[in-house]
Amino acid sequence: GIEFYLLQFSYHQCVFTSLLEYKTKGAGARPYLTLTHYPDLLPTKGIVLMHGELADSPRVLSVADAQFLAFQVQQFYVSxxxxxxxxxxxxxxxxxxxxxxxxxxxxxxxxxxx
Structure with missing residues (x-):
């Protein structure tokens, strides 16, 4: 099946939660994945480092799912x-x-x- 995720950008962070979680809990929805971008090397090296952190208790996303979501951010927002x-x-x-x-x-x- 297909599951939709919402994401919210806040400065250098991108936080993901499922659409179902958001519809159920609104602003109290748990973040499933947080991507933090570090643009320090952008001016000199032309790259931005990224760190992904999966929420535990319970872990809802697999590492593969988190990588997929990070790739989709790149595809739909950047390249x-x-x-x-x-x-x-x-x-x-x-x-x-x-x-x-x-x-x-x-x-x-x-x-x-x-």
């Missing part, structure tokens, strides 16, 4: 092209017009759906 970025923008700016099926189509094109 995946204009179409993927437009999907993100539509979700934020016009959520009533956002169609999750278009998102699934993009993932299918990337070969990452079951």
């Amino acid at each position: 995946g092209g204009e179409r993927k970025l437009r999907l993100v923008e539509k979700f934020h700016e016009k959520p009533d017009e956002f169609d999750h099926r278009v998102l699934l189509e993009e993932l299918e094109k990337m070969g990452v759906t079951e």
Whole structure:
């Protein structure tokens, strides 16, 4: 099956929780994964280091799932092209017009759906 995750950026951190968790608990939803970006080397080396931390008690995501989510952040926010970025923008700016099926189509094109 497919599970949707929400993410929230706060400065250099990106926090993930499941859509179900968010719908159930709202602002009290548990973070399942936190990605912290360290841009210190960006000016001199052109790279940003990233550290991922999975929540325990209980651990909901596997390491492979966490890696997949981190890759999707890169694809949809940084290097995946204009179409993927437009999907993100539509979700934020016009959520009533956002169609999750278009998102699934993009993932299918990337070969990452079951």
